[in-house]
Amino acid sequence: xxxxxxxxxxxxxxRLAEKNILARVxxxxxxxxxxxxxxxxxxxxxxxTVYPTDILTERQKSDEExxxxxxPKVNYPDSYLETLALYRKIAEGLIDFGIIxxxxxxxxxxxEAFLFTAKSGTGKSTHTRLWREVYGDRVRMVNDDxxxxxxxxxxxxxxxxxxNGKHRLGENIxxxxxxxxxxxxxxxxxxxxxxxSSEFPKILSQTYRxxxxxxxxxxxxxxxxxxxxxxxxxxxCNMNPEAARVAYEGMKGSNNEIKS
Numbered sequence: 003x004x005x006x007x008x009x010x011x012x013x014x015x016x017r018l019a020e021k022n023i024l025a026r027v028x029x030x031x032x033x034x035x036x037x038x039x040x041x042x043x044x045x046x047x048x049x050x051t052v053y054p055t056d057i058l059t060e061r062q063k064s065d066e067e068x069x070x071x072x073x074p075k076v077n078y079p080d081s082y083l084e085t086l087a088l089y090r091k092i093a094e095g096l097i098d099f100g101i102i103x104x105x106x107x108x109x110x111x112x113x114e115a116f117l118f119t120a121k122s123g124t125g126k127s128t129h130t131r132l133w134r135e136v137y138g139d140r141v142r143m144v145n146d147d148x149x150x151x152x153x154x155x156x157x158x159x160x161x162x163x164x165x166n167g168k169h170r171l172g173e174n175i176x177x178x179x180x181x182x183x184x185x186x187x188x189x190x191x192x193x194x195x196x197x198x199s200s201e202f203p204k205i206l207s208q209t210y211r212x213x214x215x216x217x218x219x220x221x222x223x224x225x226x227x228x229x230x231x232x233x234x235x236x237x238x239c240n241m242n243p244e245a246a247r248v249a250y251e252g253m254k255g256s257n258n259e260i261k262s
Contacts, residue, residue, distance in 0.1 A: 011051075017041035018092065019101050019150040019161040019176075025088060026051040031081035032088065035164050038174050048095040056087035089148070089165050093210045097220050101152045102228075103210035106182070107167075108144040108160050109133055115144055115160045115177035116253060117151075118237075119208045120185035127167065129185060129239060132246040146171035151179060153224045158231050181233040181253045188238030191245045193252030196236055198229035205229065 011026050016039045024046035027033065032052075060083040068075045093103035106119035107126040111133070118126045127146055134141045144160055147167030152159045158179045166172030183193070184204060205225055211218060235253055239245035 015041050015043060015046070017043075018163055019096065019099075019152050019159075021047040021096060021099055021101070023047065023092060023095075024049045025092075027084055027088060028052065028054075029081035029084050031079075032084050035085050037164075039164055047099065048092070050088065050091040050095060052084050052087045052091065056091070057083045060084075060086045060090075085165070089163075090210075093150075094212060094217065096150065097217060097224070099152070100154055100224060101150050102221060102224055104149055104151050105147070105208040105210075106149065107146045108149045108179075110142045110144050110175065110177040111137060111140055111250070113177065114180040116180060116250075117149070117160060117182045118185055119182060119205075124185050124187060125239075125241065126185060127169065127171070128241060129237075129245060129249070130171075132241070132243050133250070136243050136246040137250070142173060142175060143171045144173065144175060144177060151228065153228050153231075155227075158228055179232055181235055183235045183237050183249060183253065186236065186238050187240070189240060191237075191239050191242070191248040193235050193237045193248055195252075196234045198232070198234045201234050202226075202229065205234075 011028055012033060014025050014027065014033060014036060016023050016025060016036050018039060022041060022043040057080050061078065064078060065075050106117045107130045108115055108117045109130050118129055120126050130143065130146065145162045145166045146169060148163065148165040150161045150163055152161065159176050160179045161176040162172045162174050182205065184201065202225065209221060209225060211221060233253065237249050239249065
């Protein structure tokens with residue numbers, strides 16, 4: 003780390019999704035937040051700087067979202083908003099390396115990663131907790147909220163990041179992504195394999211997007227490649243441990259519907 007004089011901007015070197023990133027930030031909270039992802043390198047793949055205007059933009063976005071949802075505005079500290087602005091800039095830079103930011107809870111079991119996505123409040127984190135209860139030490143949390151997915155002609159791989167949710171569940175690890183599972187609540191547990199292309203809108207809605215034509219073009223291209231390489235499932239689930247068994251057996255088994 004290197005301090006840049008009177009402006010109190012600190013340069014920090016981190017490594018995310020196998021890319022070397024030089025970040026310039028202003029808050030100790032952000033430096034602490036990035037612990038576990040520090041790295042050493044001479045030449046960065048990506049450089050990002052968070053400016054005061056970026057923090058202000060995050061505050062405005064937060065206020066606008068609260069107003070749309072009809073909930074009270076929260077006066078988040080600048081230090082927290084800096085972490086949001088930093089990840090936004092990182093995501094916008096990594097798109098050129100075939101890497102997207104995705105909203106979902108991701109775990110690894112026996113060398114394969116499974117990503118669970120749904121509307122907020124559906125119970126993604128609760129469901130992955132059931133996997134940890136049922137499968138114990140065989141399960142490792144990659145990222146409970148916002149993992150990075152690297153998509154190439156050869157493979158699809160998901161990576162842990164510091165932005166891993168309010169419970170800070172995740173590790174600095176990666177695994178090949180086997181499947182994306184779309185969660186919906188149900189009285190009974192059942193899982194069905196879907197045609198990936200039919201789920202494109204839902205997958206897109208959980209992907210970081212920017213109102214920029216070139217960025218969107220790259221995102222759509224990467225998602226098309228992603229859905230050509232992985233399986234997609236729909237899981238109706240309750241909050242019982244059996245939901246984890248149904249999900250895993252369904253994603254490891256045939257295309258047939260599996261119920262508890």
